Amino acid sequence: MIVILGAGPAGAAVALGLRTLGYSVTLVSEWRRFAALEGVSVRVLEALRGAGLHQALADATLPSQRQVAWNGQQHAQNVEFLVDRPRFDQGLREDLRRAGVELIEGRVLSVQALATGHRIEMEGREALLADFLVEARGRQAPALGKGLRGPETVSLLNRWQGTPGSTASAVESLEDGWAWMARRADGQCYWQWTVDVASAQLPGKAQLLDYCRQRRHGSALAREFFGLAPEVDLQLHARSSTAILCPQVCGDNWIRVGDAAMAVDPLSGNGIFQSLSSALQAPTVINTLLRKPERAALAQRFHQARVEQLFWRFARIGRDFYADEQRWLEQPFWKARRHWPDAQPAHAEPDFQALRIERAPVLKDGYVDETDVVITADQPLGIWHVQGVELAPVVRRLQTEPAEQALAGLTVEQGRMVRSWLLSQGFKP
Ligand code: FAD
Numbered sequence: 001m002i003v004i005l006g007a008g009p010a011g012a013a014v015a016l017g018l019r020t021l022g023y024s025v026t027l028v029s030e031w032r033r034f035a036a037l038e039g040v041s042v043r044v045l046e047a048l049r050g051a052g053l054h055q056a057l058a059d060a061t062l063p064s065q066r067q068v069a070w071n072g073q074q075h076a077q078n079v080e081f082l083v084d085r086p087r088f089d090q091g092l093r094e095d096l097r098r099a100g101v102e103l104i105e106g107r108v109l110s111v112q113a114l115a116t117g118h119r120i121e122m123e124g125r126e127a128l129l130a131d132f133l134v135e136a137r138g139r140q141a142p143a144l145g146k147g148l149r150g151p152e153t154v155s156l157l158n159r160w161q162g163t164p165g166s167t168a169s170a171v172e173s174l175e176d177g178w179a180w181m182a183r184r185a186d187g188q189c190y191w192q193w194t195v196d197v198a199s200a201q202l203p204g205k206a207q208l209l210d211y212c213r214q215r216r217h218g219s220a221l222a223r224e225f226f227g228l229a230p231e232v233d234l235q236l237h238a239r240s241s242t243a244i245l246c247p248q249v250c251g252d253n254w255i256r257v258g259d260a261a262m263a264v265d266p267l268s269g270n271g272i273f274q275s276l277s278s279a280l281q282a283p284t285v286i287n288t289l290l291r292k293p294e295r296a297a298l299a300q301r302f303h304q305a306r307v308e309q310l311f312w313r314f315a316r317i318g319r320d321f322y323a324d325e326q327r328w329l330e331q332p333f334w335k336a337r338r339h340w341p342d343a344q345p346a347h348a349e350p351d352f353q354a355l356r357i358e359r360a361p362v363l364k365d366g367y368v369d370e371t372d373v374v375i376t377a378d379q380p381l382g383i384w385h386v387q388g389v390e391l392a393p394v395v396r397r398l399q400t401e402p403a404e405q406a407l408a409g410l411t412v413e414q415g416r417m418v419r420s421w422l423l424s425q426g427f428k429p
Contacts, residue, residue: 012051
């Protein structure tokens with residue numbers, strides 16, 4: 001029996017993928033303990049749709065023009081979509097039910113590894129035995145030894161009822177952190193303040209709500225954004241938002257996906273996207289572990305490498321956002337973040353001469369397989385094909401043959417796509 005823990009976007013995407021491959025799946029999850037709005041881009045909506053999570057999107061997203069106030073400059077950026085997480089999470093469960101996933105609502109207390117599987121202890125229920133375990137409990141998943149952590153960060157989510165108006169969102173850098181704010185047409189208001197745990201000097205729990213209010217009212221942008229209406233039913237929820245990479249994300253009979261495998265800084269607004277990225281490949285990895293155990297090491301290597309690569313890429317993108325803010329270089333919040341995780345560029349320059357061909361794991365016909373791929377500066381895990389054309393043989397031929405000859409035999413469309421890829425890699429015909 002395959003058991004998934006956690007019904008967030010990652011757990012749901014794995015469950016649906018496994019159902020498509022013909023597996024029966026049991027999913028155990030409790031509900032999130034707080035309401036939140038989260039902002040996503042149109043590509044996240046497409047990825048969610050692609051994963052079959054249609055109900056989750058049905059009435060949980062609202063388009064919103066986002067304002068950005070960063071490094072003393074203010075501008076209106078592209079549209080983001082506001083996801084109402086309680087509705088979204090409800091929709092995820094509806095998608096799971098429709099796909100025939102057995103859903104158990106409840107809290108998991110502990111998971112014990114047995115010789116042949118896992119024993120899952122639940123609150124107020126009999127324990128469950130699983131042959132294969134998918135850990136998708138998000139940031140609440142128990143830590144697996146010492147992983148990699150970014151600067152310790154906490155986000156204080158303030159939520160209240162204001163007066164109805166139009167949907168909007170904004171992000172603002174502050175001397176000791178940054179704030180994301182959103183307003184829904186029905187008057188629900190959110191202000192999320194992200195600060196450095198070590199240096200924020202926050203007051204105790206009893207004073208925190210007042211302290212947040214005072215800080216919010218101190219921001220001209222927030223005053224303008226929310227207006228002067230009274231803040232009815234004001235509530236506070238603190239969430240850790242430290243970037244975390246789990247040291248191991250796959251074994252012979254378990255896998256970690258989503259925030260349980262790695263969680264990114266919310267500044268990038270990419271959390272849901274990232275959690276889906278690691279989840280979408282997981283059903284094929286699981287299928288390989290279960291049906292072709294002789295490829296277990298390859299499958300594990302595939303999952304581990306992709307999770308790590310995603311983590312480093314988004315950590316570096318986050319670092320560059322922080323580095324764009326130049327007004328408070330010596331403030332602990334900014335100082336700690338504009339150099340983490342390292343100094344490597346988020347995107348490496350293309351260099352055709354530096355392309356290498358290596359054997360690497362890829363997803364092929366429902367399994368993890370191994371084949372020749374082209375390793376580029378920007379894609380260290382390699383690229384297998386473009387428009388169905390395997391790139392390693394093309395790159396190999398280009399080393400000794402003229403382009404016309406190396407690309408002969410491709411359809412017009414394939415030729416166009418492969419040429420465009422080659423040019424993007426710095427190829428000079
Ligand atoms: P989750 O969505 O966290 O799902 C985990 C599930 O497991 C939940 O249903 C939970 O109830 C359940 N669970 C946990 N523990 C147990 C247990 N013991 N027993 C049973 N069930 C359990 N992402 C964006 O894309 N845009 C944003 O604007 C954004 N803002 C964010 C702001 C903050 C402050 C933070 C911390 C994160 C933000 N994110 C944002 C990230 C986003 O929330 C996550 O990346 C995403 O939800 C991860 O999906 P997941 O499926 O891995 O885990």
